[in-house]
Every structure is written in C-alpha cells, then in structure tokens.
Amino acid sequence: MxxxxxxxxxxxxxxxxxxxxxxxxxxxxxxxFVAQVDVRVDPKSPAAERIGTALGAMLPNQPGEVAVAGELSVLWLGPDEWLILGPEGSQETIQDTVNAALDGDHAAVVDVSxxxxxxxxxxxxxxxxxxxxxxxxxxxxxxxxxxxxxxxxxxxxxxxxxxxxxxxxxxxxxxxxxxxxxxxxxxxxxxxxxxxxx
Structure with missing residues (x-):
C-alpha cells in the first residue's frame, strides 16, 4: 500500500x-499542516463545559477571544463555533478528546485541517x-x-x-x-x- x-x-x-x-x-x-478542528456546540450546555475541561481551556465566550492550553489554541468564530488549532498530526487526538467529552450530547466536530x-x-x-x-x-x-x-x-x-x-x-x-x-x-x-x- x-x-x-x-x-x-x-x-x-x-x-x-x-x-x-x-x-x-x-x-x-x-x-x-497545523491541525484544525471545527467544533459547533451549544455554549451553555454541559457538553461545552466538559469540552473545555478536556482541552485544558474553556471555550471562549466573547467575540475574538483565543484560549490557549499548552500547544492548543481555541479560536472563537461565532456564538456556537470554535476552531481548535494544534500541532501537525494532532487532529485525530483533538477530535477524540472532544468527542469523548461530548458523552453522547449533540455537537459537530469536523477535521478542517x-x-x-x-x-x-x-x-x-x-x-x-x-x-x-x-x-x-x-x-x-x-x-x-x-x-x-x-x-x-x-x-x-x-x-x-x-x-x-x-x-x-x-x-x-x-x-x-x-x-x-x-x-x-x-x-x-x-x-x-x-x-x-x-
């Protein structure tokens, strides 16, 4: 292959x-090749809080805010949308982390790298x-x-x-x-x- x-x-x-x-x-x-994962979730939901805890930085809730957690940056793109940036090749890990934090709640998690x-x-x-x-x-x-x-x-x-x-x-x-x-x-x-x- x-x-x-x-x-x-x-x-x-x-x-x-x-x-x-x-x-x-x-x-x-x-x-x-910076990893880029787009996340859409209700910012007032428990899932949003769990995602922030899992990433090590709460999802920004003000226009234009960027939260930084180690090698990750979380960019506010809209009231219910964020772009997570990470090291090359980390998109799958980011997606897995976010999906695990969702615990079955509704959200969209898309690799847009x-x-x-x-x-x-x-x-x-x-x-x-x-x-x-x-x-x-x-x-x-x-x-x-x-x-x-x-x-x-x-x-x-x-x-x-x-x-x-x-x-x-x-x-x-x-x-x-x-x-x-x-x-x-x-x-x-x-x-x-x-x-x-x-």
Whole structure:
C-alpha cells in the first residue's frame, strides 16, 4: 500500500516568501499542516463545559477571544463555533478528546485541517504590511495578543490571529484555494521594505 502524501497549498512558494522577507523588518512564511478542528456546540450546555475541561481551556465566550492550553489554541468564530488549532498530526487526538467529552450530547466536530493553511508574518513592519489590505485596527490596544478576527485581507476572507504585539507577530489563516493569491499579495506588498526606505 502506498504511503499517504500531503503537499501544502504553498509548497512551491517557500522560496518566494523567503525572498520577499526582509531581515529585521518582516518575515513571511507558511505554517503548513497545523491541525484544525471545527467544533459547533451549544455554549451553555454541559457538553461545552466538559469540552473545555478536556482541552485544558474553556471555550471562549466573547467575540475574538483565543484560549490557549499548552500547544492548543481555541479560536472563537461565532456564538456556537470554535476552531481548535494544534500541532501537525494532532487532529485525530483533538477530535477524540472532544468527542469523548461530548458523552453522547449533540455537537459537530469536523477535521478542517486540509481546508486552510496558515501564513505567519512577523517583524516590526507587520502591522503596516497587513493594514495595506485589512481595515482592522491592529494597534495592540484594539487587537491584543490572543485575539482573532474573521476579516478581509486584500479581498480574501481570512482569520487573523495576533500571536505577539511586541515583535509583532500574526497568523493569517486562509482557505487553500486563496492561499497563493494571498501569498502573492503579501510578497508584492512587502517589496518596499527591502528598498532601504521606511
């Protein structure tokens, strides 16, 4: 039997992203194969509380909140929807953990790891770069560490996650079908930072 083979949506873009990164200013890279599990459950149900206990972090109940438990991040996507991010290959473990916590209660637990990829953008020019195509106020007072938002970046729907306000560092979670478009846009938007200006 043949071994399963997976290729990230931006496997052929590694060199492009590296070439458009500018040491000391901005670094753009793909974070491929991050486990992603979508969970929909009544937030007021005992099942939601059991899921939080099993994961080690209660499901966030405020818009844009991100709960962190070890290597897992739980992103609030809606009043009854969360996206759990984990290390590569951990999606089955995450699903098993959530399903066991449900104890037969109604919920939807879906592995969506192949649906999106993640672009990591880090460096002093990160907010400036993102604001070229995103209308969100990314100042740390408005968009702090462990905050997320479903928004538009260069006309593509993405989930933006603030990882660090000091560097700063963000994750752009984008559907696989839009990954190359967003990567091309980021590479083009980053060109000026290699010119010696700004």
């Amino acid at each position: 043949a071994e399963p083979y997976a290729e990230s949506p931006l496997a052929t873009y590694t060199e492009v992203l590296s070439r458009h990164s500018v040491p000391g200013r901005i670094d753009i890279a793909e974070r491929p 192949a649906n999106r990829t993640i672009l990591s953008i880090t460096g002093p020019k990160t907010r400036e770069l993102l604001n070229k195509g995103c209308a969100l106020d990314l100042h740390p007072r408005s968009f702090a560490v462990d905050r997320c938002a479903q928004t538009m970046l260069a006309r593509a729907g993405v989930i933006l996650v603030c990882r660090d306000t000091q560097l700063p560092s963000y994750w752009v979670i984008v559907r696989s079908s839009f990954a190359r478009y967003v990567a091309d846009w980021l590479a083009d938007a980053a060109v000026e930072y290699g010119s010696g200006s700004g």
